[in-house]
Amino acid sequence: MYHIISIKDFERAEIDELLDKAQAIDQDPGPFTSLNGRQVALLFFEPSTRTRMSFASAVARLGGSSICVDSVEGSSISKGETLADTVRVVSSYVDVIVLRHPKEGAARLAAEFASVPVINAGDGAGQHPSQTLLDLYTIRQSMPLEGIDVGLLGDLRYGRTTHSLAYALSNYDLTIHTIAPETLEMPTSLKDELLDRGCEVVEHDDITDVINDLDVLYATRIQRERFPDAASYYNVAESYRITPELLENRKEQMIVLHPLPRASEIDPRVDALPCAKYFEQARNGVPVRMAMLEEVI
Amino acid sequence: MPEEPKALLIRPIRDGTVIDHITHGEALTVLRILGITGTTGEKLSIATNVDTRIAGTGGLKDIVKVSNRELSKEEVDRIALIAPNATINIIRNYLVVEKIGVEIPRYLRGVIRCTNPGCISNANEPIESAFGVSPNGLRCHYCDTVISSDYAQHII
Ligand SMILES: [Zn+2]
Numbered sequence: 001m002y003h004i005i006s007i008k009d010f011e012r013a014e015i016d017e018l019l020d021k022a023q024a025i026d027q028d029p030g031p032f033t034s035l036n037g038r039q040v041a042l043l044f045f046e047p048s049t050r051t052r053m054s055f056a057s058a059v060a061r062l063g064g065s066s067i068c069v070d071s072v073e074g075s076s077i078s079k080g081e082t083l084a085d086t087v088r089v090v091s092s093y094v095d096v097i098v099l100r101h102p103k104e105g106a107a108r109l110a111a112e113f114a115s116v117p118v119i120n121a122g123d124g125a126g127q128h129p130s131q132t133l134l135d136l137y138t139i140r141q142s143m144p145l146e147g148i149d150v151g152l153l154g155d156l157r158y159g160r161t162t163h164s165l166a167y168a169l170s171n172y173d174l175t176i177h178t179i180a181p182e183t184l185e186m187p188t189s190l191k192d193e194l195l196d197r198g199c200e201v202v203e204h205d206d207i208t209d210v211i212n213d214l215d216v217l218y219a220t221r222i223q224r225e226r227f228p229d230a231a232s233y234y235n236v237a238e239s240y241r242i243t244p245e246l247l248e249n250r251k252e253q254m255i256v257l258h259p260l261p262r263a264s265e266i267d268p269r270v271d272a273l274p275c276a277k278y279f280e281q282a283r284n285g286v287p288v289r290m291a292m293l294e295e296v297i
Numbered sequence: 298m299p300e301e302p303k304a305l306l307i308r309p310i311r312d313g314t315v316i317d318h319i320t321h322g323e324a325l326t327v328l329r330i331l332g333i334t335g336t337t338g339e340k341l342s343i344a345t346n347v348d349t350r351i352a353g354t355g356g357l358k359d360i361v362k363v364s365n366r367e368l369s370k371e372e373v374d375r376i377a378l379i380a381p382n383a384t385i386n387i388i389r390n391y392l393v394v395e396k397i398g399v400e401i402p403r404y405l406r407g408v409i410r411c412t413n414p415g416c417i418s419n420a421n422e423p424i425e426s427a428f429g430v431s432p433n434g435l436r437c438h439y440c441d442t443v444i445s446s447d448y449a450q451h452i453i
Contacts, residue, residue: 082422105417105439124415126440
C-alpha cells in the first residue's frame with residue numbers, strides 16, 4: 001500500500017512523475033473516472049478550510065465522493081479514542097484517508113494503523129506534502145526547476161511550508177536564498193541538511209540585496225505573536241513587505257508565490273503584475289491533489 | 298590477612314549476565330532501559346564507581362550482575378547510547394560462555410522519549426517511540442526531531 005506522508009520520502013524522479021501526472025490531469029478536460037464508486041474520508045482534526053475544500057474538489061473531479069469530518073466533529077471522535085483506533089475504524093468505511101492533525105508525525109502513525117492509503121494534509125508543525133508539491137508545480141509551470149535562484153521570505157524558523165519546500169527544492173540543482181528577520185532564520189539543522197544534500201544556501205536579512213537576482217520569491221506570513229511587541233512586529237513586517245516598487249527591477253521570468261492566506265506581506269497592487277502567481281498557485285492545488293489521489297489508489 | 302574488601306564488593310554469579318564497563322554513574326539507568334526495576338524478580342548485584350584501569354573512563358566504572366537471566370544482544374544494545382563501552386558476559390555455572398560488546402542499533406524503539414512536545418509519539422497512542430540512529434544523532438521516526446546530546450536525560 002502506498003501512502004503520501006512526507007516529501008522527504010520522495011526521490012526526485014517520483015516528484016517529477018507526480019508533477020507530470022498533475023500536468024496531464026490539468027490539460028485533460030475530463031471527465032475523470034478513477035475514483036468512481038470510491039469514497040475518501042477527509043479527517044480534519046484541526047480547521048483548514050482551503051486544504052479541505054481543495055481535496056474535496058479533487059475527489060469530486062475524479063468521480064469519487066468524500067466524507068468530511070471537521071475539527072468540531074473530529075474533536076468528539078478523538079475524545080477518549082486514540083488516533084490509531086480512529087484510523088483503524090475509518091479505514092473500514094472508505095478507500096482513502098486524507099488526514100489533517102495538530103500533532104507532528106500523526107500521518108506517519110495513521111499510515112501504520114490504516115488498512116487503506118493515507119494522504120497527509122498537514123500534521124502540526126510537521127509535513128504538508130500537498131502544499132509542497134503544488135508549490136513545485138507552480139514554479140515548474142513558469143520555468144524549469146534547474147539552475148534557478150529561489151528566495152524564501154518570512155518566518156523561516158517556524159514556517160513548515162518553507163521547510164518542506166526547501167527540502168524538496170534540494171533535489172534540484174538550484175540556489176536557495178533565505179531572507180528572514182533576526183530570530184526567525186531557518187533552523188541550523190535544516191540548513192545543514194540542505195547543504196549536505198548539495199544545495200547552495202545563501203542567507204540574507206535584507207530583501208533588497210537579492211530581489212533582482214531571484215527567479216522565484218516565495219513569501220510566507222510573519223506572525224505577530226513571534227514578536228515581543230507590536231512596534232517590533234510592524235518594523236519587520238514593513239521591511240519585508242513586497243511592493244511594486246521593490247519588484248521594479250526584477251528578472252523578467254521572476255514569479256512571486258505565497259501559500260495564502262496573506263496578511264500584509266504582499267501589497268494588493270502586486271496582484272495586477274504578471275509575476276503575481278499566488279492565485280494560480282492556489283488553483284493548482286486541485287490538479288496536484290487529484291494526481292496524489294490517483295497515485296495512492 | 299583478611300580478604301581484600303574489593304573482592305566482596307560484588308560476588309560472582311552462577312548463571313546469568315554480567316554487564317561490565319558501564320559508564321560510571323549509569324548503572325541504574327541501564328537497569329531502567331533493560332526494564333529491570335527490582336520488582337521484576339531478577340536477583341541483582343550492582344556496583345557503582347568501581348576502579349578501572351581502562352583509559353578514557355575517568356578511572357571508574359559501574360557493573361551490573363543479573364542472576365538467572367541471559368540478556369540477548371538485542372536487549373543490551375539498547376544501553377549502548379549511554380554505556381558505549383559496556384561488555385556483556387553470559388555466565389553459566391560460574392563460567393563466561395560468551396562475551397560481547399554493545400553496538401548502537403540502527404533503530405531504537407521505546408528507549409528515548411522525543412523532545413518535541415507536539416510529537417504524536419508523546420500523545421496517548423499505542424506506539425513506542427522510534428528513532429533512526431545516525432552519526433548526527435537520533436531522528437524521531439514520527440516528527441523528524443533530532444536529538445544529538447544528553448541522551449540519558451531523555452530515557453523513557
Ligand atoms: Zn518526535
